[in-house]
Amino acid sequence: MKKLSLAIAAMAALTAHTFASAQAYTGATIGRSDQSLGCSFATTCDTKSNNFKVFGGYNIDKNFAVELAYFSLGSANYSYPASNSPYGNVAASGAMFNSKVKQSGVSLAAIYKLEFNESFGGFAKLGIANVKEEQSFSVPGIATISDSSFRSNKALFGLGLTYKLSPDWTLRAEAEKLNPGTFSGKGRAATNFNIGAQYNF
Incomplete structure (x- = not known):
């Protein structure tokens, strides 16, 4: 019984230390x-948009963590004359052929962290993102030509800085890159710049 009590106490201590x-x-x-659209053919092209992300993570130790996130990259837009489109029924209209691209998805990443001092820190991340890409084509005032969507897996790279406001709250700024060519041959690359805050349990 004494050995069992000692074993239970040791396991409890190990569990407490782990958490x-x-x-x-x-x-x-x-x-x-900023979504990479390749707009050399376009009359107008706006690849930049507002984005947001919500995330949750788990600190394995003081240097390593894993993080799960949901993100939306907003929408990118471009246009060119309908006469250059493959849709002959609108070619004579003289209108502009518009396209909108939206990307959103979930990501899982490994985080490596460093503390510069008691307040400032930095981190690097490497992971994978499953991204849904939605694209619509339309001629304003005439018709929506088509809507399509697909999913692809993209490599995720990131660098960031943190500033600890208190034991519970941390400010966070980061840059992320989504590379579509690593795990699948389709999709568009994107670069994100974000600021926000995290709550530490």
Whole structure:
């Protein structure tokens, strides 16, 4: 019985230590994204949009964490003369052929963290994102030609800085890159710049 009590106490101490050194956190960021559309053919092209992200993470120890996030990159837009489109029924209209691209998805990343001092820190991330890409084509005042969507897996890279306001709250700024060519041959790349805050449990 004494040995069993000691074993239980040891397991309890180990569990307490594990949770003490592996705190969870959650947070949100907002910012700007830039989607790579390749607009050399377009009359107008706006690849930048507002974005947001909500995330939750788990600190394995003081240097490593894993993080799950949902993000929206907003929408990018471009247009060109309908006469250049493959849809002959609108070619004679003289209107502009418009397209809108929206991307959103979920990501899972490994985080490596460094503390510069008691307040400032930095981190790097590497992960994978499953991204839904939605695209619509239309001629204003005439018709929506088509709508399509697909999903693809993209490599995720990121760098960030943190500033600890208190044991519970941390400010966070980061840059992320989504690369579509790593896991699938389709989709568009995107670059994100975000600021926000996280709450540490």
